[in-house]
Amino acid sequence: MAFRVGVVGVGPVGDRILRVLKERDFSIEGAPVVMATRERVEMLADEEVLVRKVAPELFEGLDVVFFAGREGAKGASVEWGRVATDAGAWVIDNGGDFRMTPGYALIVPEVNMDAVSEENRHICSPNCSTIQMVVAINPLHRAAGVKRIVVSTYQAVSGWGQRAMEEFEHQVSRYAAGEPVEFDPSVFAKPIAFDCLPHIGSFKDGLYTSEELKMVYETRKIMEEPEMAITATAVRVPVVIGHAESVNVEFERPLSRHEALEILRDPEQSPGVTVIDDPQELQYPTQADCLADEHKDAVLVGRVREDPSVEHGLNLWCVSDNLRKGAATNTVQIAEGLIERDLLA
Ligand SMILES: NC(=O)c1ccc[n+]([C@@H]2O[C@H](COP(=O)([O-])OP(=O)(O)OC[C@H]3O[C@@H](n4cnc5c(N)ncnc54)[C@H](OP(=O)(O)O)[C@@H]3O)[C@@H](O)[C@H]2O)c1
Structure with missing residues (x-):
């Protein structure tokens, strides 16, 4: 089965997420929908990628969205996390906005993958350290x-x-x-x-x-x-x-x-x-x-x-x-854990 994937944020972590998805042969339907604050073409994971300006309609139909935007009130996951989960996607979030919020799972797959739950599809990845x-x-x-x-x-x-x-x-x-x-x-x-x-x-x-x-x-x-x-x-x-x-x-x-x-x-x-x-x-x-x-x-x-x-x-x-196991790799492993548990669909 292939999954429709989104990535929000194309700094070093967003770049590594695209790399790690390729390296681990994550099964993706079509090309990932890559979003940031403005539209442009950018070299990411050694390829020219169309980066779209983030917008609600871009989340429709996605199975999983990796968030690698900045944090805070105007940050990516505060602005767009709920939009993504309301559209039916799982969110896997590198940012710190929701890590300590009760009800949000904070996951390191080697330690606590079983803490994910279908009740909250917004999963947080911890701080790199x-x-x-x-x-x-x-x-x-x-x-x-x-x-x-x-x-x-x-x-x-x-x-x-x-x-x-x-x-x-x-x-x-x-x-x-x-x-x-x-x-x-x-x-x-x-x-x-x-x-x-x-x-x-x-x-x-x-x-x-x-x-x-x-x-x-x-x-x-x-x-x-x-x-x-x-x-x-x-x-x-x-x-x-x-x-x-x-x-x-x-x-x-x-x-x-x-x-x-x-x-x-x-x-x-x-x-x-x-x-x-x-x-x-x-x-x-x-x-x-x-x-x-x-x-x-x-x-x-x-x-x-x-x-x-x-x-x-x-x-x-x-x-x-810090950019791979401290961020990108951890989030892709979380998505793999969801697939193993038949949760990603
Ligand atoms: N760097 C690390 O070692 C590390 C480790 C663990 C977790 N994290 C977390 O991972 C996230 C990304 O880190 P980074 O180092 O790659 O950051 P970064 O270099 O600052 O890049 C942030 C990216 O997010 C985009 N963005 C910011 N606000 C947005 C919004 N409201 N909507 C859509 N896109 C938005 C930016 O878009 P533009 O390019 O258009 O400006 C940029 O592409 C941060 O939350 C960070 O705390 C980082």
Whole structure:
């Protein structure tokens, strides 16, 4: 069976959705209906694509619409999500507008695909940093029970969207030419070439940023652990694509490095995880590694080691492509999960 597919938003995430659909041979009837704020022809996933100006009639007859627009009141899924579901389509949404709204499923297929329900056809895909952390942590949680997580992120500029990638390129070329680095404070508050900014999103209660709070609340919702203790520090780093995270986990029960690696290396227990962990041989994952073809949809885990400063503690390092597993791939996997459950029709 083939499905009629729509994509709203053609920034780096929209581009990756079209790529991932092709790579995974997602069964599409005709060409996907690709929409953004204005009509034009654009190179997407290495093809010239007609991008239509989003309009209600374009949703008619679609089975599934992937949303990769901007967030907020004038954002794509607030404006068009209901239009799409009213037209009968499933919505799979990369944006953050509805992730924490009761009744909206927040899905990482390796962890909680069974949380989808036909009653609400608007499914949310989590924040990129949350996705890679729960893919790595959930198998260990099942084995030893997570008591507390302390996570620090090292997030690529592409996590902010197309404008941020262009802004970084501009800053880098000025930096390389020995010129003063100009910057647009509406993208990053300070120059990102070459510096690390402990500031992603906006500052909220308790002076945590919105990105840090997303990691706390979204992780609890996905893992169905409303009381789980989590604290996060989110840092933007001068990397184009790929987020890394240093994760310190305290478990209820003992879990050695050896046991954790056995679990993480087992694809049945740890779907989506690839372990790169042989420090003596300088084997550990870096952000560049997640761009390699064999790793592009994986969550790479390494530097697993016991933390003697707490009872039952472990440290690990995880890396993933924020535009693929952190966004596009996760949404296409959700659509595949709907097909497996005979829900997409
Ligand atoms: N980048 C990441 O690592 C990442 C990871 C996880 C989730 N996300 C989420 O995924 C979404 C897309 O991210 P991105 O980085 O690709 O963003 P982006 O570069 O800002 O691109 C946004 C796209 O959405 C379109 N758009 C914006 N408002 C719209 C509206 N009201 N109706 C229709 N189209 C609209 C824009 O159209 P025009 O081109 O016509 O301006 C543009 O093509 C965001 O919600 C983001 O938070 C991103």
